[in-house]
Amino acid sequence: MSLLSVNGLSVKFRQRHQDLVALHDVSFSLDRGERIAIVGESGAGKSVLGYALVNLLMKPGFIDAGSVQFDGRELTKLSPKQWQGIRGKKIAMIFQDPMVTLNPVLTIGAQMIEAIRSHTRIAYKDARKLAIEKLAHVRISAPSQRFDQYPHELSGGMRQRVIIAIALLLNPEIIIADEPTTALDVTIQAEILQLLKQICADNGVALILITHDFGVVSRIAERTFVMYAGRIVEQGPTLEIINDPQHPYTQGLLNALPQMALPGQRLNQIKGNMPPLNDQPSGCAFHPRCPYAEERCRQNPPGFVYSGVSTVACYVVEDMLSEFSQHDGDDSYE
């Protein structure tokens, strides 16, 4: 049985006239110790998904339908008190911008100790020892000195290490990292990613990495989920998706990586913008930007098909597959 399984998760934002749908029927699962990535542009609903998993959606967001099962427990029905026992202890989070994630008026130590002592009965002295140990674990120099410092006395990369150390304090089952390197210096990014990957591997922690950067994904995640306009449009093993993307959106994203452009040429981009929540296109949400869009794409959203590489929601891929199977007499539908 998988550690986390999400089924038909829908998130809406309450509005005066009509609720806006931020997540449509999202399903995926995560095994113990597995590392997955959720990729998409800004506004695809990646972060909303991350917050929905730990029930930290900002008002007026709410989970409209679906289930989130963690270790056999249904999370969407937990009371605030029960949630307190899950957050930090079972599922830890790493946020995007380490400059604004730590509380500026509390010391690093205070913010670590409270995380420990909210979940376990342990003497201050022992909690302090554990905290300093974890700071050393994420390779922070002079950890016992850092313990008494305030966040502003540390650099961005250092702070993100502190946040990773806090995430590790209680040996969680899952770490959700929401764009953990986006706000950091490029030189620091690789270090932090390497640290995150290694720490998850060493401790058998499952990782959900939320990012817009395929370059980051390839280094960390075993499986990748590509999101567009609140839906998963393609999912499969990371390497296969990168080598042979099926969905036109995934192709566009990969094509937009700077290393895909020739020197002296404009970088490739996907035409147009992610549709706003209050103006979602009919049918396949990607059709206004899709080079292969047809009439039926405007009518009804496509279902998932297994392409042999990944699972994709696209009519064009579907057609190619059925042509292929007619020739071969082989049925590729999942």
Place this chain on the structure above:
Amino acid sequence: MVSFIGRRLCQALFVLLIISVVSFIIQDNLGDPVRQMVGQSVSLQERAALQQELGLNDPLLQQYGRFLMGALQGDLGMSYYYKQPTLDVIVSRLPATLELSFCALLLVIILATPLGVIAAIHPKSLLSRAVLFISTLGLSIPIFIVAVFLMYFFAIEWRVLPSFGRGETTSFLGLWQTGLFNQDGLRHLLLPSFSLAFVLTPIFIRLIRAEMQDVLQSDFIRYAWSKGISAPRIYFLHALKNTMLPVITVGGIQAGTLVAYTILTESIFQWPGMGLLFMEAVTRVDVPLISAYLMVVGVIFVVTNTLVDVVYSMVNPRVRIPGYSA
């Protein structure tokens, strides 16, 4: 720390210089002090002699120069009415005003902090709506109306609290006449400090509510939730400590204006403090006393602002007063 206080002292001197100039310029428009000092039966010659003796015939600049020289030696002149050094008169009234302001400020903090926090956490609850409604009301009712109403109900209708004066006072360490250590003094303190607090509490409730709502939206609060920390700890430690930063700054300025509001409160409750003294000095055209009062208030402003800066640096680790090590 030393250089910080030194700098503040220079600022204070500059402020005092400006206050003294202003108070000297207005003195001509206040009326004739001699007429206030002597009765109707005094002859014109005697009046002229007195005027000469007080130096009132000298040019304004010369009078000011004389005052300034005195002030530099710690002498703010003699009160025309009390025939005593003005500073002594004011210092004898200082404890009453400081106790009143202190109690009012304490009430403001005790009332405004929990109400502001509750209004921020549950903005749609009936309680926060009621708090906001009453605070709007409080903002729009002038202090003298509040004071008169309080006095009417508590002192006249129900006869539970005294309506005027400071009541019994005891000597504290021989230098401070305090009303804080006996029941009668405390009973007298209640109505004046409540009416004084009534002016500032609504402002503070609104300030704390607005700041707290802002802070609750910030990333570090969401992060704190994601660590599984208890709600009270998030609200009253993580959020409140950040909320207090701007509140302390604004609060410090407001605490200064509290001294100004004491003039009204003290007049209504006949509270024998500096405010009442000032009102009397104005009606008696006791110019040296008026000038001295304004200067003492100036000093109080500078001192409170300095204290606010020190407190602010203790709450906010990102601000350190130069030379003040943590």
